[in-house]
Amino acid sequence: MTRIDHMDLRADTEHSQSTAPSIPQGSCVQNGHISAAPMSPYRLSLCLLILGWSERELARRTGEHRTTLRRWLSGESDVDPAVAKWLDVLVAVHVANPGPRRKPLSVLGGEATPTPL
Structure with a gap:
């Protein structure tokens, strides 16, 4: 077994253009080496x-x-990865930029009363 401090991390990667040390190819979801769940x-x-x-x-x-x-919603089959990725992006944008409300709702009061602007 090779010690970590003696390994050349750039040798087995696809990031040969990079000047910074790279992560060996394998279990890195962010860099697209393996697919996400x-x-x-x-x-x-x-x-x-x-x-x-x-x-x-x-x-x-x-x-x-x-x-x-x-079938996707019941778990009988897996959601198409392209659709899953697209939905993740849409939800992230939607949550980060909610639409304007004419009358904001008071969640704490339990009733739909407008709050002063």
Whole structure:
């Protein structure tokens, strides 16, 4: 077994252009060396809830059949990785930039009373 301090980290990587030490190819999700875990049915449901979309709307926007979406939501099959990545981006943008509200709701009071602006 080779000691870490004697390993040439640049030797077995695809980052030969880099001047900084690289991570050996293998288990690095951020750099695209391996794929991330598939989107869970719960996370897919949460994405639809955050975006305010129905199954039908997701089917319309992706071109997938509604039966396929039901299989994704029930866990019978894995969500298409391209759709999962696209939804993650949409949700991130939606959460970071929520739409304006004419009458902000008071969540703490338990009733829908407008707060002064």
